[in-house]
Amino acid sequence: MKNVNIELESKDELGAMAKAINAQMEQIEKDLHQDRKLIEEATDIVKTLKKGGRDKRLVRNSNSKELNTLKLVMNEMMDDLGQKIQEEINQRSDQEKLLIQQSKLASMGNMIGNIAHQWRQPLSEINAILMTLQVRHMHNDLGGDFLNTQIEKCNEITDFMSNTINDFQNFFKPSKTKEFFDLDVACKKAVNILHSSLKHHHIEFEFKNDETPTILGYPNEFSQAFLNILSNAKDVLIDRNIKNPKITVLTKVGHQFILIQIKDNAGGIKEDNLDRIFEPYFTTKHAKQGTGIGLYMSKTIIEGNMDGTIEAENHKDGACITIKLHAIQSNKKQEVKL
Template sequence: MGTETEKIEGENSRILCVDAQAMGLEELLEIKRTPFYYRFTHAANLAEATHLLGSEPFDAILCSYAGRYSEVTLRGLLGLKREDNFESFSTPPVIAIFDDEDHEGVARALSHPSLGFLFASQLRSNHAATILGAVMKRVSHDQLLEGAQQQLVNTEKFAAMGLLAAEVAHEINNPASFVISNLSVMTGYIQAIGEFLDQAREGVREEAPELFKRLSRLSQDYEISFLQEDLEELLRRNLHGMQRIHQIVQDLRFFLHDSHGEAGWINVERLLETTLNLVKYEAKYRTHFELEFCGDADILSDANRLSQVFLNVLVNAIHAIEPGDVKGNQVTVQTQREDEFLDVMIRDTGVGMSERVLEQIFEPFFTTKDRGEGSGLGLSISRDILQSLGGQISATSQVGGGSEFVIRLPVRAPKFERDARISGAYPSVAIEDASEPIDTDTPEDA
């Protein structure tokens, strides 16, 4: 499959060289610069390179730009997703190798900010190790810069989305409250009319039996009894649906509220229920929820920032489960008090993760989702939030056996203890009760 040198003592970097024969470099096995060694593994084409990247870690990828399919190969290497194809724990820099006279190719290479380039003669020179090391370092720095720029763009985008969502929530809240009020009044009207009709029916039965018979036949022709029952049921469903909309808006407004780092005594189980209200629709065709609460979940912390952590982890758990078997799959949310800590366990019956993926899930921009479906920031942000709150997060998983995230929270975080001593008070954070208890089963259409 590939040609590789024997084990070299000392520090070394592993280089994957693709289509080296096009440049006459197929015999290049190592470049030595004491105490460093650059060790080369050769792949004939993109398919072979992809296979090697999936089974071995590499520090860089060299790709010949003189072969028949060099452009396709190079684009394929630049488009590889680390989480699906790379055994390496960081994205290996891709470096194109050009013929010394290929100035047009070099110009094209410069259009790719994350692509480095070398001339074939440089790899044959006495200074090959120095040149290769410098190019690898530059490309790695360019990748870090590109990632930081993308993170800034995403941050601005998420901030704009948050402002828009807050405005939409405010605009929905007022008419929703109005409709709920009217539906409640209408329900009372229908009940009063029903009681009146029942009493009138009994009165006519006693005072005018013949009229009662005619009215009874007329009532049957128009299915008045069915219409009365169905009208009450329709109003009940409409009221239930509007209450759900209202509760989601309330939860969304709470989630979007900027607490400016303010802490208070919060009930984590109530906060989890509030967050579950926001993700119930996401889980509708995938799974149902099981709640195992200990009943002793009051901690001194920041409710808004914790709600973001719970939302990120719950959405990840839901997305790990394929749609279809709602009853057979479940997401279990459990709380457990242990001395001065509260543990929140979130388990799913999803596809699970390999050990390689598990080691990278808290890295910024790491995602196993398709392009455009995830930013790869959710778990990284969650970890940073928990660390700032004095907590921590860990994960265990098995391919095909689901995953479990354990969030450990201090009952009294030292940071908030100091703030409370300075202010002389422990405020409490009010988390609005849901309009009705959390339905742990996936809700049916109203």
């Protein structure tokens, strides 16, 4: 603002009045300048808030009582907003921890069920061997060579059962750092966990792939996410008592992205539920059959840890879950390895 003074040199009452008016004008100009700086500061803080910043506060003062009151109100509002946001973050963090814990418990329950399926046949074989030994012993026909052969068979079976436990332990052990891994191997790891259960329920499984892609991420976490999707498809097929049940996995490799599609022939997902199946605690199963966490955790792993996307849609025979991940260029992979 340009300074405009009344130029009057007289020493009479008019001169004194001019000096007083000039002094008031100078003070008003200083006050306006101070007020303008406070308003500019407030404008900058509002812009920072819009960008997510919450640390700045108004520090300039004004000779205007109203502006100083506004400054105090704004600072109190920002303090209150910051506190509420932090409380919300803490609450969500606690909820996230609870979901992860519940997911682990659900995974342990599924793991025990899958181990039971994996062990059913070996235990039956051991039982058959013991019955044979008992019968031959009753008829005094239990030679040393035959006994040793049967003991070796039992040892092989128990080794298989022990390896099954190791496989499950390694499967649920979290990956500590990102690494390059074979997508097909990670997928088949999950399939092996479910193999006996799929076979027991007569569910056909088909794996189609154009080539064997390599991706960067957390292999065990990806396998868990993939297992959750397969388990969900398996449960739906069983629950709906589908004739000739089938799960098909198809991988497609492009220059920028890799698509993994998991399809079933269970009739599909209701349109109202398509946008909700990845929400925490959402389930269409009976309360005792599902927690509604599996697909949510799959989404969290794929989108949060693998920088990918996951979507659900229906095809002519059932549901299709599509995972989209970034493809790794061979030259980039070699550079990282070096």
